[in-house]
Amino acid sequence: MVAILSVLSALGVVFFKNAVRSALSLVATFALLSVLYLTLDAQLLAWTQLVVYAGAIMVLFLFVIMVLNLSKQPALIERRDPKLMLATLLGFGFAGIIGVQVVTPLLPPSEIVKDPVLAPNGFGQPQAIGMALFTDYGYPFEAISVLLLVGIVGSILLAKRRLR
Amino acid sequence: MGWIHDVLAAKGVFAALIRAVLWAVPILLLLIPAIWFERRLLAWMQDRRGPNRVGPFGLLQPIADITKLLFKEEVIPDGVDRFTYVLAPVLALMPPIILGAGIPFGAYGVYKLLTPVSDLSVGVLYVLGISSIGVYGLVLAGYSGNNKYSLMGGLRASAQLISYELAMGMSLACIVLATGSLNFTSIVRSQEQPLWGISSLSWLQNWNVFTPFGFLAAIVFVVCMFAETNRPPFDLPEAENELIAGYHTEYSSAKFVSFLMGEYFAMLVYGTVFATVFLGGYNLLPFNWDTVEAHVPALGGLCHFMAWISNNLAPLWLIGKVAATLFAYIWVRATLPRLRYDQLMNLGWRTLLPLAVADLVLVAIWVLAVSTYGAGWGMVIAVVLMLVGLVVYVNIVSVGRRKSDPLASRSVTMVSIAPERVVIPEPAEVQPSGAG
Numbered sequence: 001m002v003a004i005l006s007v008l009s010a011l012g013v014v015f016f017k018n019a020v021r022s023a024l025s026l027v028a029t030f031a032l033l034s035v036l037y038l039t040l041d042a043q044l045l046a047w048t049q050l051v052v053y054a055g056a057i058m059v060l061f062l063f064v065i066m067v068l069n070l071s072k073q074p075a076l077i078e079r080r081d082p083k084l085m086l087a088t089l090l091g092f093g094f095a096g097i098i099g100v101q102v103v104t105p106l107l108p109p110s111e112i113v114k115d116p117v118l119a120p121n122g123f124g125q126p127q128a129i130g131m132a133l134f135t136d137y138g139y140p141f142e143a144i145s146v147l148l149l150v151g152i153v154g155s156i157l158l159a160k161r162r163l164r
Numbered sequence: 165m166g167w168i169h170d171v172l173a174a175k176g177v178f179a180a181l182i183r184a185v186l187w188a189v190p191i192l193l194l195l196i197p198a199i200w201f202e203r204r205l206l207a208w209m210q211d212r213r214g215p216n217r218v219g220p221f222g223l224l225q226p227i228a229d230i231t232k233l234l235f236k237e238e239v240i241p242d243g244v245d246r247f248t249y250v251l252a253p254v255l256a257l258m259p260p261i262i263l264g265a266g267i268p269f270g271a272y273g274v275y276k277l278l279t280p281v282s283d284l285s286v287g288v289l290y291v292l293g294i295s296s297i298g299v300y301g302l303v304l305a306g307y308s309g310n311n312k313y314s315l316m317g318g319l320r321a322s323a324q325l326i327s328y329e330l331a332m333g334m335s336l337a338c339i340v341l342a343t344g345s346l347n348f349t350s351i352v353r354s355q356e357q358p359l360w361g362i363s364s365l366s367w368l369q370n371w372n373v374f375t376p377f378g379f380l381a382a383i384v385f386v387v388c389m390f391a392e393t394n395r396p397p398f399d400l401p402e403a404e405n406e407l408i409a410g411y412h413t414e415y416s417s418a419k420f421v422s423f424l425m426g427e428y429f430a431m432l433v434y435g436t437v438f439a440t441v442f443l444g445g446y447n448l449l450p451f452n453w454d455t456v457e458a459h460v461p462a463l464g465g466l467c468h469f470m471a472w473i474s475n476n477l478a479p480l481w482l483i484g485k486v487a488a489t490l491f492a493y494i495w496v497r498a499t500l501p502r503l504r505y506d507q508l509m510n511l512g513w514r515t516l517l518p519l520a521v522a523d524l525v526l527v528a529i530w531v532l533a534v535s536t537y538g539a540g541w542g543m544v545i546a547v548v549l550m551l552v553g554l555v556v557y558v559n560i561v562s563v564g565r566r567k568s569d570p571l572a573s574r575s576v577t578m579v580s581i582a583p584e585r586v587v588i589p590e591p592a593e594v595q596p597s598g599a600g
Contacts, residue, residue, distance in 0.1 A: 020248070020307055027300070047289040051333075055296020056326060062303055063322045066315060125285055126346055 002039070006032035019065045023058060030054045044126045183281045188261055191432060194483070198428050199226035201487070202494050209498040230421060238417040241310070248308035253415065253422040256301025260429035263294045266348045267436050270446050270478030280348065287348040288336050291437055292329065295392060299325045301426065302394070302401055306411035317410025320505070321401035324391060327512035328398075332388035334520030335381040339372055339441055341527045352445035356452065361539035367455040371444040375543075376550050377530060380523045382442040384516050386492070389438060391512070393430040395493055397500040400508060435489035436482060443485050446478035526550060 009032060012025030030053040037046035133141050200215075200223055207214025215225035240249065266287030268280045284290050299322055306318015340346055343354045358366035359374060372378030391398040402410030412423045444450060453471035457464050474481065503511070526549060534542030 018245075020245075024248070024304075031297075043284070043286050044289065047286050047293045050293035051289060051296055055293060055299070055329065059296070059299050059303065059322050059326055062300075062307075063319060063326075066303075066307055066319055066322075 002032055002035050006036065020062065023061050023065055026061075027054050027058045030058065044129050180281070184265075187264065187281045191261060191264070191429060194432055194486075195425060195428050196226045197223075198432060198490060199229065201490060205491065205494045206498055209495070233421045233424075234418055236417045238419070241414050243310045244414060245308040245310065248304045249414075250419075252301050252305035252308055253419040253426075254301075255304060256298070256426040257422040257429070259294050259298035259301070260426055260433050263291055263298075263430075264433045264436050266290055267440050268349045268352055268445065269482055270475070271349075271352070272475045272478070275446075275478050283349055284347065286346045287351075288340055288346045288441075292333050292336070295332075296325075296329055298392075298426075298430065301423075302411050305415065305423070306401070309411070309414035311414055313407045313409075314411050314413045317401040317403075317407050317413070320407075321394070321411060324394075324398065324400060324508060324512075327509060328388045328391035328516070331384055331512060331516035331520050332392065334517065334524060335384040335388065336441065338377055338381040338520065338523045338527045341524065341531065342372070342375070342377065348440050348445075351441055352447075355444045356447065358452075359450075360543045361534060362543070363539075367452055367459055369444055369447060369450040369452055371447075371450050372442045374450065376547055377523050377527045378442060380519065380526075380550075382438075384520045384523070385438060385442065387511070387516060389434045390493070390496065391508075393434055393493075394427060395431065396497040397502050398508065399502060400505060403502060431490060431493055432486060435486035435493075438489055439482055439485035446482045448474040448477075448481045522553060526553070 006029050009025040009028040013022045013029065016022040016025060030049060034046040034049040034054075037043075037049060203225065204214040204216075204222065215222040218224040218228050240246075265281040266284045268283075269275050280287075302321035302325070303318045306314045306316070306321065309315070339351065343351050345351060345354070355369055355371050357370045359368035359370045361370065368374075373382045394401055400410075401407075402412065404410075407413070412420055415423065439445065448470065451470070453467040453474070457467040526546060529549060530542055530546040533545040536542075537545070
């Protein structure tokens with residue numbers, strides 16, 4: 001049910017005409033995703049998702065939407081646009097690729113798994129994630145943090161360029 | 165599996181419901197003395213009498229206030245965005261109540277059984293997550309009002325709350341690093357350890373405000389707490405001299421009450437979080453009574469008594485600490501004028517956030533020093549580093565002061581894109597008139 005609701009709200013992001021409504025349904029999607037993480041026993045991931053996406057990023061989105069006052073844009077779609085055809089084709093192709101990935105595990109398995117693999121003790125706890133991040137995955141972690149730093153510096157540079 | 169499955173298990177649902185009710189009902193009831201306390205105390209600080217007619221000492225005044233507000237006519241203006249207009253008060257009211265789900269009210273007997281509502285292993289993150297959801301109440305209220313003033317209020321709320329949430333998270337991270345756990349129960353447990361980890365001080369409890377880095381983090385947290393609850397001097401989203409009533413301009417009756425109640429709930433619940441993380445939670449006084457008795461056997465009877473009331477009336481002491489926090493809220497409201505917007509942003513980004521990050525580094529060094537040189541030297545190193553940092557900071561600030569123009573520091577620097585173009589007009593010479 002949580003999955004259905006999250007898919008519905010994700011569709012709402014695309015189909016709402018009002019930008020604020022779209023942003024709100026994106027917030028709902030993030031919240032429902034974190035509920036899904038909770039049911040999968042990933043507490044840290046769930047709350048981090050809520051703090052970062054719903055709490056920080058989407059509030060900034062709403063801030064920008066409200067500042068720019070995006071309301072009721074006239075429809076930009078022109079009929080008989082060759083790009084539309086191409087976009088539809090590519091869209092269906094992409095949906096097919098994802099759909100194969102999604103549907104295959106949902107098909108009834110050829111043989112029933114006797115003992116499902118249970119999550120190890122302490123799975124999803126902050127200690128386990130911290131140990132994994134700073135020992136096994138130390139280099140990727142540092143690489144990502146450098147990448148984020150570069151992103152921040154770059155965005156400040158772009159924003160400040162006009163001042164000079 | 166995890167706690168969510170335990171909660172959803174047939175037996176667990178009932179127990180969880182009881183725990184939730186036992187958390188929510190006292191918070192709802194505490195609203196009444198909180199409003200009374202604020203009105204009376206504010207009146208005394210301003211040399212007035214305050215409400216003193218309804219009930220003894222005016223204690224029933226909040227009930228009269230809320231009843232009056234609830235029975236007012238409910239007006240939903242035309243042109244509001246209906247869905248978000250109705251959603252916003254709910255979002256303003258609910259997050260503060262569920263914010264405190266991880267907070268323990270005692271460690272013995274029935275309190276251990278019934279609190280916290282859910283002993284989350286990521287309690288601190290939970291608080292940050294739920295408080296960030298609380299922003300939406302104000303932002304959506306501002307947006308849905310279809311009104312420039314409300315919109316400005318909502319914008320200010322979103323900018324302010326995001327800025328201060330960062331510093332708040334950082335100050336909590338200091339304590340998390342020092343404690344080694346995100347769980348509120350273990351944070352309180354760690355505050356019952358000997359002070360500064362030194363075993364000869366074991367008769368004192370290690371409340372986080374008593375450690376140097378904890379004190380710094382507590383200051384940052386208190387300021388952020390004021391900002392997160394939209395209390396004066398951080399009540400820019402509802403600054404009535406600029407924005408009428410800010411985000412709740414278009415609201416009346418029950419929906420307006422829910423904004424009001426949400427603010428008070430937030431004050432109370434952030435107060436409990438502060439008391440739990442920094443003020444030793446449900447412990448009455450920072451003494452380990454059994455160790456005191458071992459040191460001074462003559463005080464045995466007193467120690468027994470104090471230990472007994474500290475353990476068995478634990479929620480009262482937590483509420484007492486919350487009341488002290490409430491007093492601070494009201495005191496600050498009566499004392500400080502509202503910040504200007506650029507002052508707000510400077511305080512959040514240039515003072516609190518660097519302070520909290522520096523504190524985090526300090527805590528990390530302290531943890532390393534303790535594990536290398538033992539608790540005593542670790543604390544010495546931490547204090548020396550803190551003093552060095554303080555000297556450096558004061559020097560930086562004073563250098564900045566000397567260079568900058570006194571006029572520039574008073575102007576709104578955030579929007580002055582080309583400062584060389586801003587020409588401050590010289591005061592016109594007053595022509596001497598009369599005898600000449």
